[in-house]
Amino acid sequence: MKDMPKIELHLHLEGAAPPDFVRALAAEKGMDLTGVFAPDGCYAFTDFLHFLQVYEAATATLASPGDYHRLTRAVLKERAADGVIYLEAFLSPDFCGGGDLAAWREYLAAIEEAAAIERRETGIEMRGIITPVRHFGPDQARRTAACAQETAGDFITGFGMGGDENAGKPADFAYAFDMAREAGLRLTTHAGEFAGPESVRASLRDLRVERIGHGVRAIEDPALVAELADEGITLEVCPGSNIALGLYSDWAAHPINALREAGVRVTVSTDDPPFFRTSLTREYEALSEAFRWDEDVLRSFNITAANAAFCDQATREALLKKLEPSP
Numbered sequence: 040m041k042d043m044p045k046i047e048l049h050l051h052l053e054g055a056a057p058p059d060f061v062r063a064l065a066a067e068k069g070m071d072l073t074g075v076f077a078p079d080g081c082y083a084f085t086d087f088l089h090f091l092q093v094y095e096a097a098t099a100t101l102a103s104p105g106d107y108h109r110l111t112r113a114v115l116k117e118r119a120a121d122g123v124i125y126l127e128a129f130l131s132p133d134f135c136g137g138g139d140l141a142a143w144r145e146y147l148a149a150i151e152e153a154a155a156i157e158r159r160e161t162g163i164e165m166r167g168i169i170t171p172v173r174h175f176g177p178d179q180a181r182r183t184a185a186c187a188q189e190t191a192g193d194f195i196t197g198f199g200m201g202g203d204e205n206a207g208k209p210a211d212f213a214y215a216f217d218m219a220r221e222a223g224l225r226l227t228t229h230a231g232e233f234a235g236p237e238s239v240r241a242s243l244r245d246l247r248v249e250r251i252g253h254g255v256r257a258i259e260d261p262a263l264v265a266e267l268a269d270e271g272i273t274l275e276v277c278p279g280s281n282i283a284l285g286l287y288s289d290w291a292a293h294p295i296n297a298l299r300e301a302g303v304r305v306t307v308s309t310d311d312p313p314f315f316r317t318s319l320t321r322e323y324e325a326l327s328e329a330f331r332w333d334e335d336v337l338r339s340f341n342i343t344a345a346n347a348a349f350c351d352q353a354t355r356e357a358l359l360k361k362l363e364p365s366p
C-alpha cells in the first residue's frame with residue numbers, strides 16, 4: 040500500500056507538522072506547550088473545537104519563513120515516503136504573518152523553495168490552496184483573499200476555507216471567494232463536517248465551489264447526494280479525521296462507501312495526519328479492510344483526485360500516467 044502512488048488533495052500544512060518537529064521548535068524558542076501533547080507524545084484533544092485550539096497552540100511555534108521552510112520539507116519528505124506523488128496543502132496567510140501581504144510573500148517564497156527542493160529529492164509535486172480561517176471572520180477572510188489574489192499562479196492554484204464550520208454562514212464569505220475566483224483560483228471549502236447538509240448546499244450556492252472538504256454529512260440528505268453526483272462535485276473525504284473527531288464510530292460506519300455507490304466523486308485524504316494518527320497508507324489499509332476494496336477501487340480514488348486536482352493539464356496528464364498499473 041505504501042508503494043502505491045497516491046494523490047492527496049486535502050492536508051493542512053501546520054496540521055501535518057510531526058509532533059517531534061513542533062517539540063524541537065518549542066524547545067529552541069523556550070515555548071511552553073503544556074496541554075498540546077498526550078503522554079505518548081502525540082497531539083491531545085477532546086473534541087473538534089478543542090482540536091482547533093490545540094492546532095493553533097502548536098502552530099504558534101511556527102513564527103518565521105525559516106520555520107515554514109523546515110516544516111514544508113519535513114512534511115513533504117514524510118508524505119513522499121508514504122507514496123504520495125502529488126499533494127495539495129492548505130496554506131494560511133493568517134498563520135504566516137497575520138494576513139500582511141509583504142510578510143505572506145516571504146513565507147510563501149520559503150514554502151515554495153522547500154517544495155522545489157523536495158520535488159528534486161523525492162519527486163513529490165505540491166500545490167498550495169490559500170485558506171481563510173472561518174472563525175477569524177469575513178473581514179480577515181477578505182485580507183486573506185487579497186493575499187491570494189496577489190500570489191495566485193503556478194504554485195498557488197486554489198482557495199479554500201477551513202476552521203469552525205459553525206462560525207457564520209457561507210454567504211458571509213462570498214466576497215472573499217469572489218475575489219479568489221476573479222484571480223483565477225479554483226475553489227473548495229470545508230462543509231458537511233461539523234454542520235449538516237444545509238451547510239453543503241449553502242456553500243455550493245453562495246461560494247460556488249467545485250470541491251467540498253469532507254462533505255460527508257451530505258449523506259443525511261439523499262437529494263443532496265444526487266445533486267453532488269449530477270453536478271460532478273468532488274469530495275475531499277478524510278475518514279480517519281472524521282473518526283478521530285467523533286463523527287463516526289469506526290471505519291465501517293463511515294459514509295464514504297455509500298457516497299461512492301451513489302456516484303459521487305470521492306477522493307481520500309488525511310487532513311492533519313499526526314493529529315489523527317494516520318497516513319494515506321493507513322487510510323487505504325483501514326478502508327480496504329472495512330469495505331473489501333481491491334487495488335482497482337483505491338486506484339479509482341487517485342484517478343478522481345488527479346482529475347479534480349487544482350493543477351495545469353500537463354501535470355494532470357503526468358499524474359494519470361503514474362497511476363497506470365505497472366504491466
Ligand code: ADE
Binds near residue numbers: 054094204232310311
Ligand atoms: N483545520 C485543520 N483541520 C481542520 C478540519 N478538519 N476542519 C476544519 N478546519 C480544519
Ligand code: ZN
Binds near residue numbers: 049051201229252310
Ligand atoms: Zn481540513
